[in-house]
Amino acid sequence: MAAVNVCIAGAGTIGSLLAGHLGRVADVSVLVRRREHADALNREGLRVSGRADFTARVTAATDPADLPAPELVIIACKGSDLGDVAGRLEGEFDGATVMTIQNGLGAEDVVGARGHWPLLSSVTFMSGTRHSDTHVEYILDTATWIGPNRGTTPADARAVADLLVSSGLKAQPFDDLRPAQWSKLIFNATVNGVAALTGLPHDGHFSDSGPLGELVHALMDEGKAAAAAAGVELDEDPWQMNVLATQRGSRHSPSMLEDVRAARTTEVELINGSLVRSAREHGVPVPLQETVYSLVRGKEASYS
Amino acid sequence: MAAVNVCIAGAGTIGSLLAGHLGRVADVSVLVRRREHADALNREGLRVSGRADFTARVTAATDPADLPAPELVIIACKGSDLGDVAGRLEGEFDGATVMTIQNGLGAEDVVGARGHWPLLSSVTFMSGTRHSDTHVEYILDTATWIGPNRGTTPADARAVADLLVSSGLKAQPFDDLRPAQWSKLIFNATVNGVAALTGLPHDGHFSDSGPLGELVHALMDEGKAAAAAAGVELDEDPWQMNVLATQRGSRHSPSMLEDVRAARTTEVELINGSLVRSAREHGVPVPLQETVYSLVRGKEASYS
Numbered sequence: 001m002a003a004v005n006v007c008i009a010g011a012g013t014i015g016s017l018l019a020g021h022l023g024r025v026a027d028v029s030v031l032v033r034r035r036e037h038a039d040a041l042n043r044e045g046l047r048v049s050g051r052a053d054f055t056a057r058v059t060a061a062t063d064p065a066d067l068p069a070p071e072l073v074i075i076a077c078k079g080s081d082l083g084d085v086a087g088r089l090e091g092e093f094d095g096a097t098v099m100t101i102q103n104g105l106g107a108e109d110v111v112g113a114r115g116h117w118p119l120l121s122s123v124t125f126m127s128g129t130r131h132s133d134t135h136v137e138y139i140l141d142t143a144t145w146i147g148p149n150r151g152t153t154p155a156d157a158r159a160v161a162d163l164l165v166s167s168g169l170k171a172q173p174f175d176d177l178r179p180a181q182w183s184k185l186i187f188n189a190t191v192n193g194v195a196a197l198t199g200l201p202h203d204g205h206f207s208d209s210g211p212l213g214e215l216v217h218a219l220m221d222e223g224k225a226a227a228a229a230a231g232v233e234l235d236e237d238p239w240q241m242n243v244l245a246t247q248r249g250s251r252h253s254p255s256m257l258e259d260v261r262a263a264r265t266t267e268v269e270l271i272n273g274s275l276v277r278s279a280r281e282h283g284v285p286v287p288l289q290e291t292v293y294s295l296v297r298g299k300e301a302s303y304s
Numbered sequence: 305m306a307a308v309n310v311c312i313a314g315a316g317t318i319g320s321l322l323a324g325h326l327g328r329v330a331d332v333s334v335l336v337r338r339r340e341h342a343d344a345l346n347r348e349g350l351r352v353s354g355r356a357d358f359t360a361r362v363t364a365a366t367d368p369a370d371l372p373a374p375e376l377v378i379i380a381c382k383g384s385d386l387g388d389v390a391g392r393l394e395g396e397f398d399g400a401t402v403m404t405i406q407n408g409l410g411a412e413d414v415v416g417a418r419g420h421w422p423l424l425s426s427v428t429f430m431s432g433t434r435h436s437d438t439h440v441e442y443i444l445d446t447a448t449w450i451g452p453n454r455g456t457t458p459a460d461a462r463a464v465a466d467l468l469v470s471s472g473l474k475a476q477p478f479d480d481l482r483p484a485q486w487s488k489l490i491f492n493a494t495v496n497g498v499a500a501l502t503g504l505p506h507d508g509h510f511s512d513s514g515p516l517g518e519l520v521h522a523l524m525d526e527g528k529a530a531a532a533a534a535g536v537e538l539d540e541d542p543w544q545m546n547v548l549a550t551q552r553g554s555r556h557s558p559s560m561l562e563d564v565r566a567a568r569t570t571e572v573e574l575i576n577g578s579l580v581r582s583a584r585e586h587g588v589p590v591p592l593q594e595t596v597y598s599l600v601r602g603k604e605a606s607y608s
Contacts, residue, residue: 197603291595
């Protein structure tokens with residue numbers, strides 16, 4: 001089979017994990033923001049350590065026009081950078097299929113507004129630590145879930161899932177991603193929001209019978225009502241996801257907590273904001289999620 | 305008139321302002337926790353600067369048994385220390401009237417459980433900065449409001465208000481303090497809670513038309529409903545208090561924000577907790593106040 005050309009737009013942790021692994025089975029180009037980042041990747045390649053250990057050759061640039069034409073683009077930036085990255089792709093990569101992988105809802109709409117590419121949706125549960133511009137550690141080897149969106153079919157989602165699996169990552173295709181996307185959305189809106197506001201890592205306080213566990217439960221009940229109103233039957237119960245994760249004792253610091261600790265813009269718009277907007281659209285009251293959303297927005301306003 | 309004996313229990317900012325001023329018109333004793341604090345006060349007196357400038361003689365000790373018998377005790381510690389301080393007064397100061405000045409609701413009940421003293425209620429709006437154990441700066445010369453409680457009459461509240469006024473402080477007696485106490489309770493639960501969770505000082509975000517201003521408005525509406533259910537007609541509209549304070553442009557850091565910044569136990573139980581409990585008792589749903597309460601509790605849990 002002829003090598004596939006894949007472009008990874010954004011090389012943070014998830015982008016680097018994708019680019020490194022796919023570099024073993026495809027011609028991988030990487031679109032980055034900083035010139036030094038591109039130079040280092042072109043010179044040294046991309047090292048993956050942890051659950052694997054190899055270095056992949058990749059072609060990197062700061063301008064999409066300097067990259068080979070891809071068949072597949074995976075936009076792997078953070079949700080808060082999505083508008084920016086999508087804007088840089090406008091008018092480029094005609095004929096490519098573009099896949100989003102951001103948390104929350106609506107990433108496909110942001111990208112779709114910038115070009116006529118066929119779109120795929122995905123959510124990922126893998127994680128890692130980015131040690132440098134050219135070295136990422138693969139830590140949690142959980143799956144990336146892929147589903148069709150505008151102009152694509154379940155077969156397209158299966159093909160990309162197969163490609164990821166052939167590169168050493170875990171992936172699963174879905175005929176309809178929304179049930180999985182919404183399960184993760186409700187989980188993320190609640191766990192990330194509560195962690196960002198309290199400063200707590202995702203620990204037993206989120207699932208015990210104290211006031212915080214009760215709040216988490218109530219927030220997830222609101223999310224489930226919003227999903228039902230949007231016509232989505234959840235893939236997994238987000239409360240069960242929460243209980244399992246805290247029982248594992250990971251005490252993971254959710255990304256939104258990391259963001260507020262570093263006074264960075266969070267993904268609250270794409271996560272909590274999209275949940276709240278969908279609920280409003282369908283006339284479902286979600287007062288607690290609105291409260292968390294407004295408080296995290298207030299937290300962001302406190303940086304300046 | 306014979307000099308009144310007044311004991312101030314707790315010499316933080318408010319306690320020091322009271323002890324210093326009252327030292328000019330009464331025999332003032334001060335109950336403190338630390339031996340060095342007592343020694344310094346006995347040696348140097350208590351200096352008040354800012355809106356006034358004088359040093360008052362006071363008698364200080366760490367054990368109530370070492371202090372002269374007072375006619376009036378003002379418990380001026382923070383709400384989070386109230387149980388502790390009230391416990392130390394148990395069995396002491398028979399015949400004294402005891403006045404609480406803590407934020408929130410229920411301070412009188414905590415104290416009343418420890419002795420049969422007649423009780424007065426008060427809330428204070430004055431503020432200052434405590435520069436050392438023996439020096440406090442008087443900054444905001446707003447009033448202390450005083451009302452009768454168990455075993456006291458409006459005349460008793462007037463007598464104490466007169467004493468405070470004669471010492472250079474502002475004070476106002478009320479026949480029923482609850483309307484004022486509830487106005488301040490709703491204001492404090494909302495402004496302190498939102499500030500503690502967002503890291504914002506009390507600024508325009510709390511009263512503008514953005515998501516945070518809307519949240520503050522909704523929190524206050526819940527508080528008003530809880531007050532109405534408790535049979536209290538508010539003295540002032542807490543939303544108007546909020547608008548006025550933010551228009552003044554003070555950007556004041558509420559004490560609960562200072563507490564979470566310093567990883568100290570907050571007054572959330574006496575403030576937000578008492579509002580939530582009163583609302584539950586009267587069957588009034590206050591989901592947003594419950595959310596703020598649970599999140600601040602979570603914040604406290606994150607310290608350890």
